[in-house]
Amino acid sequence: MHEPHDGLGVAGQADDVILSVEDLAVHFPLGGGLLGRSRRLLRAVDGVDLRLKRGECLGLVGESGSGKSTVALSILGLLTPTRGRIVLDGQVVTNRQSGDRKALARTVQMVFQDPYASLNPRQTVRRTLEDPLRVHGVTAASEIEDRVATMLRHVGLRPEQSGRYPHEFSGGQRQRIGIARALILNPRIVICDEPVSALDVSIRAQIINLLLELKDTLGLSYIMISHDLGVVEHMSDKVAVMYLGRIVENGGWREIFERPAHPYTQALIAAIPDPLHHAPLATTGGDLPNPLNPPNGCAFSPRCRHAEDVCRHEPGPMLETRPDGHAVGCWRSEEIAGQAALASSDGRLNFP
Amino acid sequence: MTGAPLIEVQDLRIDLHDGSRRVAAAEGVSFRIDRGETFGLVGESGCGKSITALALIGLLRPPLSIGNGVIRFEGNQIQHLSAARQRELRGNRIAMIFQEPMTALNPVSPVGRQIAEMFVLHKGKSWREANRLAVEALANVRVPAPERRVHDYPHQLSGGMRQRVMIAIALACGPDLLIADEPTTALDVTVQAEIIELMRNLCAERGTAILMISHDLGLVANVCRRVAVMYAGRIVEERGSADIFRAPSHPYTQGLVDSLPRLGSRAALGRSRLKEIAGVVPAITNFPDGCRFNPRCAQATNICRTVVPETDLLSAGGLVRCHHHA
Amino acid sequence: MKLRANLIIGGALFALAILVGLLAPWLAHTDPVLDANLMNAEEPPSWTWWFGTDDQGRDIYSRVVYGARVSLTVGIVSQLINSVIGVALGLSAGYWGGWWDDVVNGLTNVMLAIPSLIFALAIMAVLGPGLTSLLIALGLTNWSFTCRIARASALSLRSQGYVQAATVLGYGDLRIMITQLLPNMLGPIVVIGTLGMGSAVLSEAALSFLGLGVRPPFPSWGSMLSDARDQITTAPWLSVFPGLAIFLTVLGLNLLGDGLRDILDPQSRSRRT
Numbered sequence: 001m002h003e004p005h006d007g008l009g010v011a012g013q014a015d016d017v018i019l020s021v022e023d024l025a026v027h028f029p030l031g032g033g034l035l036g037r038s039r040r041l042l043r044a045v046d047g048v049d050l051r052l053k054r055g056e057c058l059g060l061v062g063e064s065g066s067g068k069s070t071v072a073l074s075i076l077g078l079l080t081p082t083r084g085r086i087v088l089d090g091q092v093v094t095n096r097q098s099g100d101r102k103a104l105a106r107t108v109q110m111v112f113q114d115p116y117a118s119l120n121p122r123q124t125v126r127r128t129l130e131d132p133l134r135v136h137g138v139t140a141a142s143e144i145e146d147r148v149a150t151m152l153r154h155v156g157l158r159p160e161q162s163g164r165y166p167h168e169f170s171g172g173q174r175q176r177i178g179i180a181r182a183l184i185l186n187p188r189i190v191i192c193d194e195p196v197s198a199l200d201v202s203i204r205a206q207i208i209n210l211l212l213e214l215k216d217t218l219g220l221s222y223i224m225i226s227h228d229l230g231v232v233e234h235m236s237d238k239v240a241v242m243y244l245g246r247i248v249e250n251g252g253w254r255e256i257f258e259r260p261a262h263p264y265t266q267a268l269i270a271a272i273p274d275p276l277h278h279a280p281l282a283t284t285g286g287d288l289p290n291p292l293n294p295p296n297g298c299a300f301s302p303r304c305r306h307a308e309d310v311c312r313h314e315p316g317p318m319l320e321t322r323p324d325g326h327a328v329g330c331w332r333s334e335e336i337a338g339q340a341a342l343a344s345s346d347g348r349l350n351f352p
Numbered sequence: 353m354t355g356a357p358l359i360e361v362q363d364l365r366i367d368l369h370d371g372s373r374r375v376a377a378a379e380g381v382s383f384r385i386d387r388g389e390t391f392g393l394v395g396e397s398g399c400g401k402s403i404t405a406l407a408l409i410g411l412l413r414p415p416l417s418i419g420n421g422v423i424r425f426e427g428n429q430i431q432h433l434s435a436a437r438q439r440e441l442r443g444n445r446i447a448m449i450f451q452e453p454m455t456a457l458n459p460v461s462p463v464g465r466q467i468a469e470m471f472v473l474h475k476g477k478s479w480r481e482a483n484r485l486a487v488e489a490l491a492n493v494r495v496p497a498p499e500r501r502v503h504d505y506p507h508q509l510s511g512g513m514r515q516r517v518m519i520a521i522a523l524a525c526g527p528d529l530l531i532a533d534e535p536t537t538a539l540d541v542t543v544q545a546e547i548i549e550l551m552r553n554l555c556a557e558r559g560t561a562i563l564m565i566s567h568d569l570g571l572v573a574n575v576c577r578r579v580a581v582m583y584a585g586r587i588v589e590e591r592g593s594a595d596i597f598r599a600p601s602h603p604y605t606q607g608l609v610d611s612l613p614r615l616g617s618r619a620a621l622g623r624s625r626l627k628e629i630a631g632v633v634p635a636i637t638n639f640p641d642g643c644r645f646n647p648r649c650a651q652a653t654n655i656c657r658t659v660v661p662e663t664d665l666l667s668a669g670g671l672v673r674c675h676h677h678a
Numbered sequence: 679m680k681l682r683a684n685l686i687i688g689g690a691l692f693a694l695a696i697l698v699g700l701l702a703p704w705l706a707h708t709d710p711v712l713d714a715n716l717m718n719a720e721e722p723p724s725w726t727w728w729f730g731t732d733d734q735g736r737d738i739y740s741r742v743v744y745g746a747r748v749s750l751t752v753g754i755v756s757q758l759i760n761s762v763i764g765v766a767l768g769l770s771a772g773y774w775g776g777w778w779d780d781v782v783n784g785l786t787n788v789m790l791a792i793p794s795l796i797f798a799l800a801i802m803a804v805l806g807p808g809l810t811s812l813l814i815a816l817g818l819t820n821w822s823f824t825c826r827i828a829r830a831s832a833l834s835l836r837s838q839g840y841v842q843a844a845t846v847l848g849y850g851d852l853r854i855m856i857t858q859l860l861p862n863m864l865g866p867i868v869v870i871g872t873l874g875m876g877s878a879v880l881s882e883a884a885l886s887f888l889g890l891g892v893r894p895p896f897p898s899w900g901s902m903l904s905d906a907r908d909q910i911t912t913a914p915w916l917s918v919f920p921g922l923a924i925f926l927t928v929l930g931l932n933l934l935g936d937g938l939r940d941i942l943d944p945q946s947r948s949r950r951t
Contacts, residue, residue, distance in 0.1 A: 063540035063541065064540055076846050078842075078845060101845075101848050102848035104848070105846060105847050105848030106848070108846075109846060109847070110842075110846050112839045112842070112843060113839075117838050117839040117840070118838075118842070118843055119839075120840040120857075120858055120861075120862070121862065122861035123857070123861075131847075131849075131857065132847040132848075132849075135847065135848060135849055135850075135853065136848065170632040171633075178843075181843060181847070182843075185847065185848075200396040200397055200567075200633050201396055201569070201608060201612070202396060202604075202607065202608060202611060202629040202633065202648075203629075203632070203633065204611065205612075205613075205626035205627065205628045205629065206628045206629075208613060208626055209625055209626055209628060227540065227541060230613040230614050230615045230617075233613065233615055233616070233619075234613035234618055234623065234626070235613075253618070254619060257615070257616070257618075257619060267542055268541060268542060269615065270545075271544065271545035272541060272570065272615050273548075273568070273570035273571045273573065273574040274573075274574075274615065274616075275573045275597040275609060275612070275614070276573075276597055276598055276609075276614070278573060278574050278594070280549060280552075280574075281544075281545035281548055281549055283542075283546050283549050284542045285546075287512045287513060287543060288510070288512075288540065288542075288543070303542075
């Protein structure tokens with residue numbers, strides 16, 4: 001199913017890397033009047049590098065406006081990058097011809113956040129799952145039926161339920177249908193965009209367990225987008241933390257969650273309330289900056305308690321990769337590393 | 353009046369009129385909040401937590417109505433007050449902030465005017481005086497450059513700033529109770545932390561009690577002194593926040609805590625399959641008989657399927673509604 | 679309860695009109711065109727001549743019954759043409775956006791600025807009178823409301839998760855528009871279509887009244903009114919009965935449209951929550 005296409009060059013890649021995003025930038029020009037003189041540029045994503053290995057789950061963490069959804073849409077081919085390239089399974093897919101969307105669809109799929117809005121209310125479950133197969137050239141009725149039934153069993157639904165409409169299902173079941181739809185074409189990579197945040201708390205564990213099971217049984221790789229750090233820690237092998245269009249920290253889950261090196265990652269983790277341990281929530285000071293008017297220097301500097309002159313004036317620090325693969329983009333990460341231990345001991349990262 | 357609770361709810365039932373049918377969207381809801389206390393109601397969508405809050409301030413609208421039960425504010429039954437007295441109570445003594453501040457703020461009025469209005473309406477101030485107080489109120493919720501921000505319209509502010517404005521409006525008249533219904537669900541976590549700390553500190557300074565409603569166990573446990581967990585229209589457990597999630601007595605609370613991927617637990621315990629709560633959240637029109645959690649409960653026995661459990665007092669303090677509680 | 683009454687009365691009136699048109703050969707007493715007999719000219723309504731006769735002695739009842747065929751054909755077919763044009767333009771404009779959207783928007787605004795009857799008159803003037811010209815003229819001039827509704831629906835629906843999901847699954851644009859967007863905007867389109875049928879019936883009457891409709895002697899309600907113009911005081915039944923037929927059909931269609939809106943709208947709202 002993965003025949004080469006026009007416009008898709010073969011790039012040399014290590015075998016186990018199934019997706020690599022290289023220096024990705026997505027800029028949106030915002031209309032500035034008819035004359036376009038005051039036209040401004042929203043740098044939604046500005047120089048992002050990511051690598052996803054086969055069978056891994058890469059957590060993509062960040063707050064609204066950090067650009068994590070833009071990265072996802074670019075990988076899915078729904079946005080055209082301004083700069084950089086995306087290599088999927090050894091094929092550069094960044095400058096696709098129009099016909100290649102179908103090939104891309106068989107490689108990357110997506111599980112959506114809202115199980116209510118993401119299913120067509122006028123289509124039965126069967127239709128929702130059969131149509132993609134037909135679009136992708138599966139014609140034998142028996143094969144279609146088999147694959148739909150198998151997929152429904154995979155996600156914990158009964159094939160007899162396939163004649164029903166979405167509104168006849170609960171939120172958790174709808175998300176199972178959404179997962180089935182994402183997997184029906186046998187993709188290699190699944191982007192999960194906040195897959196449990198719209199679900200009831202008592203249902204979330206079911207869906208998280210299901211996603212992890214499917215990853216192992218079907219040999220999938222995940223990109224897990226979430227603001228729920230508990231979910232990300234539980235599911236991810238690697239984690240990338242984004243802030244205002246850039247990756248500020250990148251590493252194995254244990255590095256990120258046990259030894260967060262960037263002040264923003266530290267602040268994010270300290271801001272999560274835990275049901276079992278009560279401490280005042282760590283506050284960072286100030287709101288997220290306006291992405292149209294990003295701060296000079298390091299984007300986090302106006303909110304960072306470690307910020308010094310260099311942070312405020314030198315343009316954003318590059319990610320520096322340590323020997324263990326843990327990469328941090330912070331001018332002062334060395335000095336902070338020492339202080340972080342102190343700060344976490346009193347559970348508080350206060351803004352002075 | 354000292355010693356009496358600020359607000360007391362007894363055996364409240366809220367009816368949902370569904371055509372000719374009448375179903376109890378909430379029932380047997382009882383709790384009290386003392387002056388200056390912080391109390392949390394946690395539960396999933398449809399468990400009745402938000403409509404309970406609306407009932408407290410007399411804002412239930414058809415098809416919802418209070419079926420029976422008593423709500424007392426400083427000893428006076430709220431339902432028996434005239435519409436005018438109820439209105440006076442809202443805003444002045446009981447204030448509320450909502451999940452999405454954009455829908456709660458008037459989009460065509462500057463935020464300063466919306467705050468000042470509270471002083472004019474409830475405190476009888478002149479507009480000049482009220483405008484001065486509005487700047488002060490914005491300063492109190494740590495909005496930078498408040499004297500300029502008062503002229504801004506809601507859409508000019510970020511989500512976090514809007515929620516600060518909402519808090520300024522809510523606390524303008526120095527209410528005795530602040531009802532916060534999912535106040536930070538629409539916000540990012542770092543902004544959430546700011547807003548929560550702000551709300552908590554301001555209320556503590558002024559002795560304002562908080563009724564916080566949320567689906568986020570961690571948030572409620574951190575903000576509130578006492579927490580009640582609601583499931584399918586009933587309070588199933590009410591405890592001090594230090595204990596309720598550490599040693600839950602109700603299987604539902606236990607299930608929630610166990611099913612949560614808590615930050616740090618993988619590092620400490622390794623990744624294991626999360627414990628699931630089986631089944632689905634029942635719909636209001638289809639609540640099961642007996643204990644409403646019984647179809648999803650591993651400990652359920654025959655009695656759970658037929659008899660509604662009474663609320664028992666726990667020896668360690670707190671209340672639980674379960675036939676087999678620990 | 680009131681909502682239901684709309685639907686039932688409107689549906690019944692419309693169904694009655696269609697039945698009358700379909701069963702015309704069995705319901706009519708005489709041939710509407712051939713059975714002219716000057717002996718019976720201008721008889722008032724009676725047991726023999728239910729609705730009276732015209733100046734050529736033709737049975738008005740039979741002519742009204744046969745007239746239903748023309749009026750309803752024009753109403754239904756021209757509105758179908760309008761709906762197809764409106765949905766095709768509006769749906770594609772809303773979904774694709776860009777220059778195509780600008781073009782469609784401009785076209786719609788022009789159409790809304792010209793009174794549709796005047797526009798239809800101009801088309802008729804070029805094509806000449808007759809049923810086909812009538813269908814074309816009315817079918818090309820009344821799609822702007824449908825187009826607006828379709829465009830607005832497409833705009834709001836295209837950001838829905840399931841439309842995004844279809845894009846991610848590699849569906850082509852046409853397939854997305856037909857299988858994902860169209861079924862979800864059908865409610866308001868049907869309502870507009872029903873109301874549009876009513877106004878098409880009226881436009882047919884107006885154009886026929888002006889002598890641009892179906893060629894005499896074949897009856898349509900509009901041309902019957904037109905013929906009765908001179909005898910409106912001496913033989914009022916000539917205009918009253920076709921007028922009543924138009925009135926009841928249009929009333930029925932409007933009630934039906936209202937009723938459909940009442941049952942289709944809350945559904946589309948509750949789907950979002």
